[in-house]
Amino acid sequence: MKVLVPVKRVIDYNVKVRVKSDGSGVDLANVKMSMNPFDEISVEEAIRLKEAGKVDEIVVVSVGPQQAQETIRTALAMGADRGILVKVDDTVEPLAVAKILKGIVDEEKPELVILGKQAIDDDCNQTGQMLAALLGWSQGTFASKLDLGEGTVEVMREIDGGLQTVKLTMPAIVTADLRLNEPRYASLPNIMKAKKKPIDEKAASDYGVDTAPRLTVVATNEPPARQAGVKVADVAELVSKLKNEAGVL
Amino acid sequence: MLHSSDKYQDIRDAVRALCAEFPDEYHRRVDEERAYPEEFVDALTKAGWMAALIPEEYGGSGLGLTEASVIMEEINRAGGNSGACHGQMYNMNTLVRHGSKEQRDFYLPKIAAGELRLQSMGVTEPTTGTDTTKIKTTAVRKGDRYVINGQKVWISRVQHSDLMILLARTTPLAEVKKKSEGLSIFLVDIKQAVKSGMTVKPIRNMVNHETNELFFDDLEIPVENLIGEEGMGFKYILTGLNAERALIAAECIGDGYWFTDRVTAYVKERNVFGRPIGQNQGVQFPIAEGFIEIEAASLMRYEACRLYDAGEPCGAQANMAKYLAAKASWEAANACLQFHGGFGFAAEYDVERKFRETRLYQVAPISTNLILSHVAEHILGLPRSF
Numbered sequence: 004m005k006v007l008v009p010v011k012r013v014i015d016y017n018v019k020v021r022v023k024s025d026g027s028g029v030d031l032a033n034v035k036m037s038m039n040p041f042d043e044i045s046v047e048e049a050i051r052l053k054e055a056g057k058v059d060e061i062v063v064v065s066v067g068p069q070q071a072q073e074t075i076r077t078a079l080a081m082g083a084d085r086g087i088l089v090k091v092d093d094t095v096e097p098l099a100v101a102k103i104l105k106g107i108v109d110e111e112k113p114e115l116v117i118l119g120k121q122a123i124d125d126d127c128n129q130t131g132q133m134l135a136a137l138l139g140w141s142q143g144t145f146a147s148k149l150d151l152g153e154g155t156v157e158v159m160r161e162i163d164g165g166l167q168t169v170k171l172t173m174p175a176i177v178t179a180d181l182r183l184n185e186p187r188y189a190s191l192p193n194i195m196k197a198k199k200k201p202i203d204e205k206a207a208s209d210y211g212v213d214t215a216p217r218l219t220v221v222a223t224n225e226p227p228a229r230q231a232g233v234k235v236a237d238v239a240e241l242v243s244k245l246k247n248e249a250g251v252l
Numbered sequence: 253m254l255h256s257s258d259k260y261q262d263i264r265d266a267v268r269a270l271c272a273e274f275p276d277e278y279h280r281r282v283d284e285e286r287a288y289p290e291e292f293v294d295a296l297t298k299a300g301w302m303a304a305l306i307p308e309e310y311g312g313s314g315l316g317l318t319e320a321s322v323i324m325e326e327i328n329r330a331g332g333n334s335g336a337c338h339g340q341m342y343n344m345n346t347l348v349r350h351g352s353k354e355q356r357d358f359y360l361p362k363i364a365a366g367e368l369r370l371q372s373m374g375v376t377e378p379t380t381g382t383d384t385t386k387i388k389t390t391a392v393r394k395g396d397r398y399v400i401n402g403q404k405v406w407i408s409r410v411q412h413s414d415l416m417i418l419l420a421r422t423t424p425l426a427e428v429k430k431k432s433e434g435l436s437i438f439l440v441d442i443k444q445a446v447k448s449g450m451t452v453k454p455i456r457n458m459v460n461h462e463t464n465e466l467f468f469d470d471l472e473i474p475v476e477n478l479i480g481e482e483g484m485g486f487k488y489i490l491t492g493l494n495a496e497r498a499l500i501a502a503e504c505i506g507d508g509y510w511f512t513d514r515v516t517a518y519v520k521e522r523n524v525f526g527r528p529i530g531q532n533q534g535v536q537f538p539i540a541e542g543f544i545e546i547e548a549a550s551l552m553r554y555e556a557c558r559l560y561d562a563g564e565p566c567g568a569q570a571n572m573a574k575y576l577a578a579k580a581s582w583e584a585a586n587a588c589l590q591f592h593g594g595f596g597f598a599a600e601y602d603v604e605r606k607f608r609e610t611r612l613y614q615v616a617p618i619s620t621n622l623i624l625s626h627v628a629e630h631i632l633g634l635p636r637s638f
């Protein structure tokens with residue numbers, strides 16, 4: 004069985020993001036970029052399935068600039084088998100990504116696609132769902148546990164009220180939540196092996212997809228600075244402030 | 253954290269990810285307990301990092317000293333201390349380049365698999381100091397054995413290594429034309445040696461460095477353990493010494509970035525007189541100066557490693573890289589401690605630990621003065637002072 008894992012190159016989670024002075028977006032110049040952490044979790048899950056003998060091949064795909072190849076290499080160094088880079092230099096919105104992924108699914112015929120539940124740059128949380136709709140496949144989003152059976156997959160989902168388990172008929176789409184697993188770090192021998200694993204290069208046009216954005220970013224703002232707090236002398240003052248100033252009591 | 257991308261980013265990211273599992277508290281505890289970071293070195297070994305320099309046919313990754321230097325840099329940059337494990341890295345090429353086929357076939361796969369560690373190198377002696385060719389430890393051939401007698405000092409990681417490369421005199425100084433002749437190097441099986449004539453006496457020291465006095469009393473080692481030709485050991489040991497200098501330069505560079513990262517973050521947050529202390533140029537400039545010097549030292553490190561990997565002479569560059577890097581990390585350490593004020597002295601901030609650790613490298617593995625004298629006399633051709 005083949006698993007497809009899409010991975011996105013995003014601003015590293017350690018980086019303190021700065022908004023560009025003209026508000027058109029965030030500053031990406033000389034900023035560390037890494038694999039979207041939720042995608043690392045997807046890659047890890049696919050590798051665990053392969054190690055358990057339930058999966059034969061893991062194909063990773065990234066839609067992005069040339070440098071997204073490094074993100075694919077990272078996944079290959081963790082243990083994925085081969086990569087596909089769909090080279091697009093500008094921002095690609097979730098729907099266009101989902102359409103490209105559909106094209107790849109049609110060609111590669113995986114039985115399972117594991118995506119991150121969202122990317123930490125735009126926090127869209129849409130691609131997996133859109134892909135499921137385009138393919139007409141079942142979906143298990145926000146997975147915190149995944150059990151692969153014969154032609155089915157059980158997904159424990161993190162929902163507002165707690166946990167929900169759904170049983171999907173394959174082929175299926177799963178999106179990974181934070182608690183699904185803890186991704187491994189690459190070992191040196193695997194980094195060396197990854198350098199020799201193949202990465203195909205494609206264009207969005209190979210899948211007949213127009214990536215021109217359909218949304219316009221109107222403004223990007225820094226979050227408001229936190230106001231300084233005040234010290235209260237006793238409980239009475241606290242209650243009075245909560246009542247009269249904060250208006251929460 | 254400061255970010256600039258280079259072609260070793262994959263190595264950096266992977267070493268950083270491993271190091272992230274060993275946070276400040278881990279290294280602080282190891283230092284407090286004067287322990288050896290066994291779990292950390294074990295994790296590095298399992299992930300293949302300690303076999304980076306072993307050729308692929310023996311189960312390693314066949315990388316060069318440049319990559320090895322990046323690995324050491326990242327360990328120190330992440331708050332660790334490569335001193336616990338750099339020995340295997342600097343010793344490796346001595347065995348790879350000068351060992352016999354039998355020695356390579358026997359030892360390298362076991363070292364690559366993590367079954368054996370080659371972490372110790374025995375050069376320094378109490379009575380001769382830096383004047384290495386005057387060492388008094390002797391190896392006398394008796395049939396199929398060499399018999400070792402003498403004494404070494406500051407020999408590190410002996411209690412956490414299986415093998416040691418030992419320098420001893422095989423032909424008396426009076427009988428050789430050049431003082432660098434008549435020295436030989438041997439692979440010593442440490443566990444065996446401890447049972448048959450080698451005594452290990454730990455030295456308590458300022459940094460948590462597992463380092464020892466060694467005493468040899470008729471220690472016999474098989475002739476197969478001689479590396480290369482008898483009498484040519486000084487030339488071979490330079491392979492290890494030059495690697496050591498370049499790697500320690502890289503460790504200092506890693507320390508330098510650590511100090512810069514920490515102090516930069518601290519002075520932005522610490523408010524005194526109603527503004528961040530980092531707003532004062534008196535605070536900014538020493539930090540900037542340290543950073544500039546680290547960046548410059550890093551370039552010299554790459555040059556030394558490039559020459560080393562190309563098999564070209566690199567003694568001058570390796571020494572100069574180590575000189576520049578040790579100086580730069582010390583400047584950065586000093587600024588870091590100074591601008592943490594009193595908090596710099598609190599163990600909880602790790603600054604005092606890293607400060608102690610980086611100070612070592614102005615003395616070991618070769619002192620700053622001896623590098624200056626090497627440059628003055630061997631590169632600039634000034635009259636020899638000794």
Ligand SMILES: Cc1cc2nc3c(=O)[nH]c(=O)nc-3n(C[C@H](O)[C@H](O)[C@H](O)COP(=O)(O)OP(=O)(O)OC[C@H]3O[C@@H](n4cnc5c(N)ncnc54)[C@H](O)[C@@H]3O)c2cc1C
Pocket residue numbers: 372373374375376377380381382383405406407408409457461463612615616617618619620621622625637638
């Ligand atoms: C923690 C630690 C770990 C070590 N690990 C190892 C190890 O694993 N293996 C190993 O072989 N060695 C090891 N060493 C030894 C180290 O390499 C030596 O300490 C170092 O080379 C200096 O030698 P020395 O201590 O004999 O100093 P000396 O040679 O006695 O020098 C003392 C001082 O005098 C100065 N000096 C000497 N001669 C001159 C001169 N002609 N002109 C100007 N100044 C001069 C030196 O620069 C130095 O500052 C270690 C040392 C330490 C502290």
